[in-house]
Amino acid sequence: MELTHDFSVSVPIERAWSVLTDLERIAPCMPGAQLLEVDGDEYRGVVKVKVGPITAQYKGTARIVDLDPDEHRAVLRAEGRESRGQGNAAATVTATLGEGPSGTDVHITTELEISGTVAQFGRGALGEVSKKLLDQFVRELEENVLRAEVESKGASAEVSEATERPAPAPAPHGPRVIDSPEAKPVDLLDAAGGSVLKRVVPILVVVAILLLLGRRRRRAEAGRGRTGRPVHP
Numbered sequence: 001m002e003l004t005h006d007f008s009v010s011v012p013i014e015r016a017w018s019v020l021t022d023l024e025r026i027a028p029c030m031p032g033a034q035l036l037e038v039d040g041d042e043y044r045g046v047v048k049v050k051v052g053p054i055t056a057q058y059k060g061t062a063r064i065v066d067l068d069p070d071e072h073r074a075v076l077r078a079e080g081r082e083s084r085g086q087g088n089a090a091a092t093v094t095a096t097l098g099e100g101p102s103g104t105d106v107h108i109t110t111e112l113e114i115s116g117t118v119a120q121f122g123r124g125a126l127g128e129v130s131k132k133l134l135d136q137f138v139r140e141l142e143e144n145v146l147r148a149e150v151e152s153k154g155a156s157a158e159v160s161e162a163t164e165r166p167a168p169a170p171a172p173h174g175p176r177v178i179d180s181p182e183a184k185p186v187d188l189l190d191a192a193g194g195s196v197l198k199r200v201v202p203i204l205v206v207v208a209i210l211l212l213l214g215r216r217r218r219r220a221e222a223g224r225g226r227t228g229r230p231v232h233p
Helices: 013-020 023-029 123-157 186-194 194-227
Strands: 004-011 035-039 042-051 054-068 075-083 088-100 104-115
Touching: 004 123, 013 023, 013 088, 013 104, 023 042, 023 123, 035 186, 042 186, 104 123, 104 194
Parallel strands: none
Antiparallel strands: 004 104, 035 042, 042 054, 054 075, 075 088, 088 104
């Protein structure tokens, strides 16, 4: 399915381009995402989502496959597999930046392929969820990346240009581990709102019943193993 979204950031286009194409800097701003390591131009991490009582974790990779600084256009390919279960997710994300009245306007087109736990949401629900998550991403980006960058530039301007800076450390060989805090799962039902609950709650009820029956069955089997006779709840 194809999803489209637009948002704006309050910085000039060249600064926005520099930040938005730096995946290591912006990864912590994405809800549910945790960057684990970087190997060359490949970024590896996990994304956690929650649907009612079910929590799913997708472990995967992301890579920028096309970068056009002149047109301010970037294409990213991300793929992930659910750690427990058969769910898969893949997305090709195309971001195009343009100058706006108060900074930079960003247009995003996402070609999404998904299966498993999250696939029970339809196109409309996924569009609504991704819109809310993108809004949260933009808020985090503005507050924790762009604003911090402006403040650090203001502080560095007061330091004399004559101050000597240490030479950068040589790049390590192989994957570079990222020390980042564990991400909190994104609650998709909370993000989707009441319109989706009518469709999803019946599914969750069935899942809860199956989980309960599974636990009772395991208890019964354990009881038979001890006594040789069926154990009634």
